[in-house]
Amino acid sequence: MGCCESRHDPNLMPSSHRSDLYSASSIGDQGGGSFATVERAAEAIRASAGDPQAIGALRDIRVALLVLPKDPASVPEVQQGDMVGVLKVLKTEMDNVDIILTGLVLMRYLAQRQENQKKMSAANAVSLVLQALHLHDSHPTLQGVACDTLGNLLQEQANADQFLQQRGVDAVFAVVNANMANSRVMEA
Secondary structure (H helix, E strand, O other), X not given: OOOOHHHHOHHHOOOOOOHHHXXXXXXXXXXXXXXXXXXXXXXXXXXXXOOHHHHHHHHHHHHXXXXXXXXXXXXXXXXXXXXXXXXXXXXXXXXXXXXXXXXHHHHHHHOOOHHHHHHHHXXXXXXXXXXXXXXXXXXXXXXXXXXXXXXXXXXXXXXXXXXXXXXXXXXXXXXXXXXXXXXXXXXX
């Protein structure tokens, strides 16, 4: 799983704009750490939908997710309803690069845990990622994060089956062919 986009892409760099969107968790911080960061990310995605001024806050969320431990044991297990809720927002905001990019970073992180991979399968997350690849073909950072996300999701057989049924191999080859000179996409 690549994470160098935080060093190269200004869309992933910190911003203090609208930090009120993710300053508190509806469930509570419960000790902070990964769980609290995931909660803030989900809340920021929901709060940003339809609010163009909220977008700057998403950069801070992406950076916070990128610095979390990469150990699957530290990744919180999410509830199916929460997963479906975030994916629903992402589907309605598919044209919004900042929201989709933040959602993909969140999904990539959560998909390190097998239980979350299964929940994402039930919510058709692979379809959302493939749609993001198609709609945002001129955004290499998003393409790289989407490919990383697929790499984590496809560890679960149900996600791999969805990927094959939805011609995901063709979509990934299209990304590779369109981004041969982009090292961020190629490392994904």
